[in-house]
């Protein structure tokens with residue numbers, strides 16, 4: 001019999017967190033709608049645990065190689081982690097990162113809760129230097145939406161020497177393309193809303209760690225803060241996770257081909273792509289107006305925020321006031337889906353051509 005511990009990622013994605021192969025068991029963990037449980041067992045109350053969450057946590061935990069806790073959203077996870085930072089302590093974080101994370105750090109700093117030092121995450125020497133007196137090092141790699149990469153092993157080593165915890169927001173890479181716990185991170189964060197759930201229909205978050213003490217602390221914080229997912233959301237996210245490997249494979253292949261073709265289009269000034277994954281950022285040669293026109297001229301590509309769904313979406317990031325001023329005005333972040341590459345390209349090229357012919 002094959003040993004489940006030796007399964008490769010695609011098999012783990014399909015099999016982990018299933019009920020046992022026993023007569024009459026369902027193949028999938030059912031949705032357990034319960035706010036409370038009969039006393040005397042381990043469950044007790046719906047804010048502490050839920051079997052549908054547990055199935056999701058088991059599956060994502062197996063893929064990332066750590067213990068998992070599910071949350072109501074990616075940002076609920078971020079808040080719970082930042083809540084662990086001691087009063088007045090220093091957090092190192094990317095100057096370009098998910099805007100909700102940056103806004104939350106700014107808010108905590110403004111209220112005197114902590115000190116945030118924002119760094120260029122690709123400048124490893126600068127990040128290592130900033131780690132020296134930090135208590136938490138927050139990494140996002142690739143970053144949103146600049147798609148910069150952090151040297152996770154080197155930074156994790158510097159953080160360890162400083163006694164700081166390292167968190168990696170692994171939302172863009174997914175556990176199939178990057179496993180931060182293997183690279184030295186203490187904690188991994190996901191907005192499961194994105195690639196993990198993968199169908200633009202549910203909000204969920206998760207944190208993962210190999211440190212049992214940290215797991216216990218975070219479980220305690222989740223119990224008390226109460227930012228827990230609904231059972232239906234956990235079920236949808238788990239259903240999405242079952243096909244993560246297929247979706248990533250197809251979306252990444254589409255992204256790589258689009259990167260080649262976009263680079264040759266005269267309306268595109270710059271293409272940013274870290275070499276893996278399904279997120280591509282382009283900077284329109286003619287700036288913000290051209291970028292806005294592009295996002296309104298396609299039929300297949302949907303003008304929408306968020307990312308990681310089966311459908312291709314895009315938006316000009318600076319349309320948000322919260323986006324960093326160092327992100328080019330004409331930058332369009334593209335979340336490449338799993339449609340046919342020729343249809344995706346034809347739709348994009350038709351819209352791009354109108355920008356150069358006028």
Ligand SMILES: *Cc1c(COP(=O)(O)O)cnc(C)c1O
Pocket residue numbers: 073074075076098100101140144169171172190191192193194203204205
């Ligand atoms: C979307 C996102 C978040 C926030 O997740 P929500 O599920 O929307 O709360 C955090 N980090 C990254 C990189 C994201 O893309």
